[in-house]
Amino acid sequence: MNPGVTTTDTIAAIATPVGSGGIGVVRISGPQALWIARRVTRRSRDPKPRYAHLARVYDGNNELIDQALLLFMPGPGSYTGEDVAELSCHGGPVALRRVLDSILAAGARPAGPGEFTLRAFLNGRLDLAQAEAVADLVAAPTPAALAVAANQLAGRLSDAVRNMRAACLDLLAQMEAEVDFDEDEVPAMDRAVVAATLESLDQRLEDALASAGRGIMQRHGLRVALVGSPNVGKSSLMNALLSTDRAIVTEIPGTTRDVLEESFDLDGVPIVLNDTAGLRETHDPVETLGVERSSRALESADAVVLVLDASRPLLGNDETAAARVHRAAKPTIVTLNKRDLPHAVRADDVRDFVPGAPIVHTAAIREDVNELRQALRHVIGLAGADGGLALVASVRHQEALTRARDELAGARRAVADDEPSDFVSIGVRGAISALGEITGESATEDLLDVIFSKFCIGK
Ligand SMILES: Nc1nc2c(ncn2[C@@H]2O[C@H](COP(=O)(O)OP(=O)(O)OP(=O)(O)O)[C@@H](O)[C@H]2O)c(=O)[nH]1
Ligand SMILES: [Mg+2]
Incomplete structure (x- = not known):
């Protein structure tokens, strides 16, 4: 179109x-x-x-x-x-x-x-990215999602994409001139210059893509499952994070039977919390169903909080829960809860549960969950060196940028192998097309249908 x-x-x-x-x-x-x-x-x-x-x-x-x-x-x-x-x-x-x-x-x-x-x-x-930002702005569930959409509407992503596309078009024009004319009319392009241009484009694409995971989270939020063996304080942590008495808490192991879902806003990012039934072997049919649901919540979560009770020695159930979380291979935070009581477990004892996962201490009963909040900020990318608003915040844009990067990788290989310019052009052309899908220059009617059908009437 x-x-x-x-x-x-x-x-x-x-x-x-x-x-x-x-x-x-x-x-x-x-x-x-x-x-x-x-x-x-x-x-x-x-x-x-x-x-x-x-x-x-x-x-x-x-x-x-x-x-x-x-x-x-x-x-x-x-x-x-x-x-x-x-x-x-x-x-x-x-x-x-x-x-x-x-x-x-x-x-x-x-x-x-x-x-x-x-x-x-x-x-x-x-352009198309700005049009999408209009829908995102209207639907923004939190201030962070709004800020990402407002930046996109102002053209931050479009400008970056258009600059990269212009650089590709420029390169293509020079290469086509070389193919179309005799050597004495148009001097052959310096291969080293082509290689350098492609490399700089690759770096720009990598930088944009590096922000995508964080941006998608800032836009949609994050689903976090609280998982662990019974009675470790999962429901208490949910309540402490929400600052409400949403979940039933008792001293009886196996209190939570169903998955509870509730959202809260962490520095503008929507977090959907799932409190789950404690994982253990059980013959109680209701609890068995609850444990199955916990496993599903673990599978569908973007990130997991493995909850352990630091006031008693570790049990087989804790190790089974940890093994499941480890297998799920998601961003994980290990929390040693009940820090207000004398310690029976130290961080070093659980270091191998989910290797590399940060270990924090909480006392849900006192609403002492600051370390957990901070660890969640790191998972979302709001804390740390690469914090701040992301440039790329949609899966569609992420996919198009990935395709552009892969196409240019093909062009770089052709240059490295000293192939003729037309081979290099194929990759550059592919990148131009992929980038044009973001801003709309190469959007098909089907793609426009998909994008605009998600809008509300009147917008
Ligand atoms: N001292 C202390 N007790 C806590 C803390 N967190 C939870 N508890 C207590 O531990 C018990 C179990 O808490 P829950 O939040 O119901 O634990 P759960 O992991 O949801 O348990 P299930 O739903 O049975 O799997 C309750 O008696 C809580 O009051 C804490 O930080 N410190
Ligand atoms: Mg519970």
Whole structure:
């Protein structure tokens, strides 16, 4: 699809959420927007662009529906790049529905999900990564997710991708000139220069990709399972992290039978906690089902907290739980809970449980969970040298960048093997295409469908 495509029909939708509110906005975009806005407000003259005009809104039978503010934004300098009219009405669902019906009766068509933003993309007002950021901004569950989306909308990722793509295009143009013309017209490119350019591009791609894991977590959050043998304090830790009495805590081993799920916000990143049933061999049918669910929670978690009771010697159940967590091979934090009691277990005793995993101390009963919070920050990448907001925050962008890197690796091999320029070009062309999928230059219609169908109507 080419940016700059002109659309012929005019679309309309309620742009504010369903329900009652102080104000509700109905948006119209397309060549008929001005005419339709004048029609439903019975205005005899064009509204002045970008000025708020008090207007009455009528239905097709001349019946008054509402009083509204009419705002007209002519294309191409509008959100969609087309003529846009917005009516800020009283925000009742019936009033808004009737205003929309009147607009549809005057000739507009109901907008599909994300269709305003799709038009903005097709008309070159936003690139694809920015259009995706619009949906992310609306859906952002936490401040960190919002900040990532706001940066993407401002073009931080797009600029980086476009610069890399421009460098590839430049290289390709030079190589094609070399193939198309005689040697005496265009001097053959210095292979060392080509190799250096490819290497610098590879480094830029690696840097962008290095932030992807962290960015995806900042955007979607992290699912963390609290796992361990019975009675070690998993539910107490959940409550301490949430600062509520969400989970039932008793001194009876086997209290938690089902997986509990609750979210909290860690420095702006959504963390979904799963408290699980203690892992042990049992003949109780209810507890057996609970233990099976614990295993599933462990499998679907992004990270695991292995909880141990530091106040009593380690038991076989602890070792079995540790072995399962180790096998799951996920980012893991080992916590020695009940630090308020005399110690029977030290960090060195459990160092081999999950090799490399950080070991922290907590006393859930006193809400002393700061070390655990800090360890979680490290897992998310909010702490440490590479902290801060990530450039890449979506799996789609991560995949496209990975493809671009692999294509360029092919080009680098061709240079190293002294292959002719056309072989080098193949990889460079592949990278150009992969990078263009992020910003939209090489996006297919199917891809656009997938992306925009996730939007809400009216956006
Ligand atoms: N002293 C002390 N007791 C704790 C601490 N954390 C939990 N407990 C106690 O340990 C017992 C078990 O706590 P729970 O949070 O129910 O343990 P659990 O791991 O969820 O147990 P199950 O659900 O049976 O697997 C309760 O009596 C808690 O009050 C702690 O940090 N210090
Ligand atoms: Mg429990």
